Amino acid sequence: MEKIKEDVLACKKCSLYQERNIPVIGQGSYNAKIIFIGEAPGAKEDATGVPFCGRSGDFLNELLNHIELKREDVYITNIVKCRPPKNRDPKDSEIECCKGYIERQIEIIKPKVVCSLGRHSMNFMMNNLGIENKETIGNLHGTVFKGKYIFIPLYHPAVAIYNSSKKGELKKDFEIIKKYVD
Ligand code: URA
Numbered sequence: 001m002e003k004i005k006e007d008v009l010a011c012k013k014c015s016l017y018q019e020r021n022i023p024v025i026g027q028g029s030y031n032a033k034i035i036f037i038g039e040a041p042g043a044k045e046d047a048t049g050v051p052f053c054g055r056s057g058d059f060l061n062e063l064l065n066h067i068e069l070k071r072e073d074v075y076i077t078n079i080v081k082c083r084p085p086k087n088r089d090p091k092d093s094e095i096e097c098c099k100g101y102i103e104r105q106i107e108i109i110k111p112k113v114v115c116s117l118g119r120h121s122m123n124f125m126m127n128n129l130g131i132e133n134k135e136t137i138g139n140l141h142g143t144v145f146k147g148k149y150i151f152i153p154l155y156h157p158a159v160a161i162y163n164s165s166k167k168g169e170l171k172k173d174f175e176i177i178k179k180y181v182d
């Protein structure tokens with residue numbers, strides 16, 4: 001994990017390194033049973049180097065709390081480690097350049113469960129796992145895919161902040177995760 005940190009800090013594989021302040025490598029336990037994968041750092045994450053430290057992060061903490069987990073018990077990161085300018089979506093080419101880091105993080109931590117947060121992260125993971133996907137996140141969230149590890153796509157916590165029905169669905173999906181890590 002130290003080597004990954006060094007590599008990301010020195011990385012110039014895509015142009016996102018030019019405008020980022022601090023790359024967000026990831027946070028949490030290297031022995032975590034669960035990895036959460038968001039999309040890319042936002043402004044607050046870029047200023048601190050801490051994943052999900054803004055409003056979506058507060059809700060993510062609430063969701064973890066809902067299943068009696070702490071941030072220190074899990075590992076949280078993103079597909080893309082540097083903030084895209086003006087929070088635009090990361091491009092496919094940037095995801096392609098950066099994906100080696102998340103692959104190495106999963107390889108080292110060997111989690112029981114990997115959860116994607118949001119549509120982009122879900123699509124990335126399904127592609128990466130070779131799962132054919134014609135469905136939307138509205139149909140797939142909370143689905144349990146069993147392979148080398150369990151993969152569960154989830155809504156991004158940001159979409160739930162102003163939408164209480166999605167908030168409830170996320171809570172229910174977290175209860176599914178709980179079953180697999182206990
Ligand atoms: N949204 C994300 O996808 N990742 C973060 O780290 C913060 C917000």
Ligand code: SF4
Nearest residue numbers: 011014017082097098
């Ligand atoms: Fe390197 Fe990823 Fe940052 Fe691009 S986003 S410069 S690939 S660490």
